[in-house]
Amino acid sequence: MPNIMEIQDVSKIYGPLKALQNITLDIPPGQWLAVLGPSGSGKTTLMNIMGCLDTPSLGEVNLDGVKLSGLSPSGLTALRREAIGLIFQQFHLISYLTALENVMVAQYYHSMVDEAEALEALARVGLAERARHLPRQLSGGEQQRVCIARALINHPKLILADEPTGNLDEANEGLVMEILHGLHNAGATIVTVTHAPEVARHAERVIVLEHGKLVTDEYQAHPSHRPAGDNGRAEGLGGAAAGGPGGGFGTGGPVAEVDGADGFGAEGPGADGAAAVSSGALDTAEEGGSPEAGA
Ligand SMILES: Nc1ncnc2c1ncn2[C@@H]1O[C@H](COP(=O)(O)OP(=O)(O)O)[C@@H](O)[C@H]1O
Ligand SMILES: [Mg+2]
Numbered sequence: 001m002p003n004i005m006e007i008q009d010v011s012k013i014y015g016p017l018k019a020l021q022n023i024t025l026d027i028p029p030g031q032w033l034a035v036l037g038p039s040g041s042g043k044t045t046l047m048n049i050m051g052c053l054d055t056p057s058l059g060e061v062n063l064d065g066v067k068l069s070g071l072s073p074s075g076l077t078a079l080r081r082e083a084i085g086l087i088f089q090q091f092h093l094i095s096y097l098t099a100l101e102n103v104m105v106a107q108y109y110h111s112m113v114d115e116a117e118a119l120e121a122l123a124r125v126g127l128a129e130r131a132r133h134l135p136r137q138l139s140g141g142e143q144q145r146v147c148i149a150r151a152l153i154n155h156p157k158l159i160l161a162d163e164p165t166g167n168l169d170e171a172n173e174g175l176v177m178e179i180l181h182g183l184h185n186a187g188a189t190i191v192t193v194t195h196a197p198e199v200a201r202h203a204e205r206v207i208v209l210e211h212g213k214l215v216t217d218e219y220q221a222h223p224s225h226r227p228a229g230d231n232g233r234a235e236g237l238g239g240a241a242a243g244g245p246g247g248g249f250g251t252g253g254p255v256a257e258v259d260g261a262d263g264f265g266a267e268g269p270g271a272d273g274a275a276a277v278s279s280g281a282l283d284t285a286e287e288g289g290s291p292e293a294g295a
Pocket of ligand 1: 037
């Protein structure tokens with residue numbers, strides 16, 4: 001099978017600063033890749049380029065055989081909506097919509113709303129009972145699980161998670177990592193971006209960025225499969241996220257969209273979303289009729 005993503009000699013340059021320098025990287029289907037590096041090393045910049053939220057200054061990116069440099073901004077947005085699932089550290093949920101409605105916004109962007117399917121997506125991350133709660137009525141871990149449900153609603157070819165556990169305590173970090181394990185076991189291609197080696201360890205392959213350069217690219221013989229403090233509940237969740245027997249990743253009813261980036265317009269970016277907001281805001285502007293923009 002061809003690679004899901006091919007990054008060829010990509011640099012991102014801001015005046016004198018090279019946020020990314022000559023990155024070359026292939027991601028085969030089904031791989032779980034972690035991008036590890038200290039703050040400022042270029043992780044979010046790389047993730048935004050992978051996620052069609054930003055474009056490189058130099059170099060070429062292919063997503064599932066499509067050359068991104070050949071696309072217009074709206075073509076890039078359309079491809080992102082079709083192919084990418086985004087999970088952010090800052091959640092980017094719309095504060096006045098319930099968990100269920102937040103997932104349904106993602107459906108709206110992708111195709112059409114389907115409450116039963118949105119509820120099912122929440123059930124897969126263990127949140128069936130929280131569907132009618134507003135974000136402020138949910139714990140951080142629950143909010144992040146809503147984001148995961150939202151990210152999966154379009155059955156993305158590539159799941160990108162930027163510091164997905166950065167705002168979570170250890171127990172919730174365990175739950176989120178377990179959901180990612182379930183998705184990976186079901187065949188999803190995942191990129192997790194993190195500054196924390198213990199989070200990166202869950203992936204089968206870890207690349208390390210330093211000052212925008214790719215300095216290490218290693219496959220792990222034994223990625224950690226069980227987070228600390230694991231218990232039966234987490235295991236159940238992982239299984240549920242995988243869709244259970246015969247219900248693997250990418251199968252199921254009509255697809256819909258996740259669009260974390262569009263949440264930026266309404267909610268404002270978190271600190272780490274600053275790089276993404278420039279392009280996220282574009283989307284919102286582009287779609288003046290989006291439900292959260294007008295409300
Ligand atoms: N839009 C931008 N304009 C100027 N500099 C930027 C921009 N986005 C990111 N940078 C800089 O690029 C470097 C890498 O940033 P980032 O990718 O956010 O790092 P990380 O996610 O690893 O913390 C940092 O020095 C950051 O300040
Ligand atoms: Mg970052």
